Amino acid sequence: MSIYNSEHEKFLKKRKRDKRIICFFQIAIIVVFLIGWELLARTKLINTFLTSSPSNVIMTIIKLHSTHELYNHIFVTVYETFLSFSIATIIGLVVATILWWFPKLAKILDPYLTIINSLPKVALGPLIIIWVGASINSIIFMALLISTIITIINIYNGFMATESNFITLLKSFKALKRQIFFKAVVPSNRLTFVNCLKINISMSLIGVIMGELLVSKQGLGYLIMYGSQVFNIDLVISSVFILGLVSYIMYYVISLIEKKLINK
Amino acid sequence: MLPILKVDNLSKTYHDMDGSVTAVLDVSFEVKDKEFISIVGPSGCGKSTILSILSNLETKSSGKITFSKENCLLGYMLQKDSLFPWRTILDNCLIGLEINGKLNAKSKQRVINLLNAYGLKDFIDKYPDSLSGGMRQRVALIRTLAIDPDILLLDEPFSALDYQTRLALSDDVYKIIKQEGKTAIMVTHDLAEAISLSDRIIVLTKRPSCVKKIYDIKLTDKSTPIHNRQCKEFSIYYDKIWRDLDVHL
Numbered sequence A: 001m002s003i004y005n006s007e008h009e010k011f012l013k014k015r016k017r018d019k020r021i022i023c024f025f026q027i028a029i030i031v032v033f034l035i036g037w038e039l040l041a042r043t044k045l046i047n048t049f050l051t052s053s054p055s056n057v058i059m060t061i062i063k064l065h066s067t068h069e070l071y072n073h074i075f076v077t078v079y080e081t082f083l084s085f086s087i088a089t090i091i092g093l094v095v096a097t098i099l100w101w102f103p104k105l106a107k108i109l110d111p112y113l114t115i116i117n118s119l120p121k122v123a124l125g126p127l128i129i130i131w132v133g134a135s136i137n138s139i140i141f142m143a144l145l146i147s148t149i150i151t152i153i154n155i156y157n158g159f160m161a162t163e164s165n166f167i168t169l170l171k172s173f174k175a176l177k178r179q180i181f182f183k184a185v186v187p188s189n190r191l192t193f194v195n196c197l198k199i200n201i202s203m204s205l206i207g208v209i210m211g212e213l214l215v216s217k218q219g220l221g222y223l224i225m226y227g228s229q230v231f232n233i234d235l236v237i238s239s240v241f242i243l244g245l246v247s248y249i250m251y252y253v254i255s256l257i258e259k260k261l262i263n264k
Numbered sequence B: 001m002l003p004i005l006k007v008d009n010l011s012k013t014y015h016d017m018d019g020s021v022t023a024v025l026d027v028s029f030e031v032k033d034k035e036f037i038s039i040v041g042p043s044g045c046g047k048s049t050i051l052s053i054l055s056n057l058e059t060k061s062s063g064k065i066t067f068s069k070e071n072c073l074l075g076y077m078l079q080k081d082s083l084f085p086w087r088t089i090l091d092n093c094l095i096g097l098e099i100n101g102k103l104n105a106k107s108k109q110r111v112i113n114l115l116n117a118y119g120l121k122d123f124i125d126k127y128p129d130s131l132s133g134g135m136r137q138r139v140a141l142i143r144t145l146a147i148d149p150d151i152l153l154l155d156e157p158f159s160a161l162d163y164q165t166r167l168a169l170s171d172d173v174y175k176i177i178k179q180e181g182k183t184a185i186m187v188t189h190d191l192a193e194a195i196s197l198s199d200r201i202i203v204l205t206k207r208p209s210c211v212k213k214i215y216d217i218k219l220t221d222k223s224t225p226i227h228n229r230q231c232k233e234f235s236i237y238y239d240k241i242w243r244d245l246d247v248h249l
């Protein structure tokens, strides 16, 4: 018993130490990077006009913060992303369900889905602006185009990969198609749904930023575009940094949902 | 006694792009009430096909299937237990009742009683991943029994288990089936299992399979399946059926 305990303690200690080492290096990397960057900038070894510097970025962010303009941009981007994320998820679910329900329809549409999916959607950007107009609508449209198709395909593939034994079992009880769908297909695809949400949030954000780069007057994508047009690299890098933060937070929220869903 | 199920000249041909395969050809047999019947035959001869047709999972090509009573309910225990990992043991066992719209306090209590009676009392609220292979198979049987079927169809119910679990479980399953007063048709590869459990054994030929012979298993001192293996007729039946199967490697 005591041997077991001391061994277990050793194991726990090692675990803790490993964790600390990993944490240390994770922080060290970013600190070294930032200090190095700052030093190179201060000693004029790099041109801050092109590369900016951490202190400049912080100053810029503080300035953006004080004019409240920053929050407007963040809000617009988040709003657009959330909107297209929700619409894409709903359309994806509905269309995937219809495809699962009607296998013939799925077969008929299969080549079209594949083609649309493999087409780089950015190529449609100019067309969308002409059709939908240079407004928030074309940003949402762009984001939807990018995220919806992949959502449909992923969820449909998940549905089709449902363990066939589960379906046979339900059929042996004479289950209706509706019962098979809700009792076997949906519950066995919880993981598919969560993964889809994750991919979907990234895709929506990519679409929104792309749309903002092309047309908008607001949002982080606009801020980046504007910064580069007036050659304010401080602004560009600050915006990218904030964008990274925003996208991480969104991803984190999804992973919270994941934990909820995966716990049986 | 009137047979509970009568199969006449049942045939089944599968069609696919490469051609057709006749799996079952002119198979006829009868099953009496509360009888335990085994179907044995070479690999791929069409045993599962027969069970699938009986339970309406497959359509037949020709032949006639007659049940003595109207709305005869069949319970199919598939080879894989297919327990849903997201449902508790109890909820897994209730799925047939849910689907047939017969889930109520009374039928639920019946299932709970079955689980209690057959050694799964402590696992009712557990999830399938905490069960051993033998227990999972027992849950699968209770899931099949939950809808109170008139005839049980068992497709190689023990084949995924190790030898000892298999022996013990076949005793359990036999006991459960007899206590619940069910008629059973079991497909198996294992001759010893068939002889020790069955009242009759249907031996099928290679594909396209028809009935080669039907054995009435008469053992002196017939009791539990494990015990039946010691009866003196056991090895005689074994020899005969083995020769019927005509296995060439």
Ligand SMILES: Nc1ncnc2c1ncn2[C@@H]1O[C@H](COP(=O)(O)OP(=O)(O)OP(=O)(O)O)[C@@H](O)[C@H]1O
Binding pocket: B014, B015, B016, B021, B023, B041, B042, B043, B044, B045, B046, B047, B048, B049, B050, B207
């Ligand atoms: N859905 C299907 N489509 C086409 N052929 C099939 C289908 N199901 C079974 N078969 C063929 O019918 C034959 C009989 O299959 P079945 O599964 O009934 O055999 P089995 O006796 O249960 O075999 P095993 O002993 O391996 O379980 C096999 O040759 C198989 O290839």
Ligand SMILES: [Mg+2]
Binding pocket: B047, B048, B049
């Ligand atoms: Mg089989």
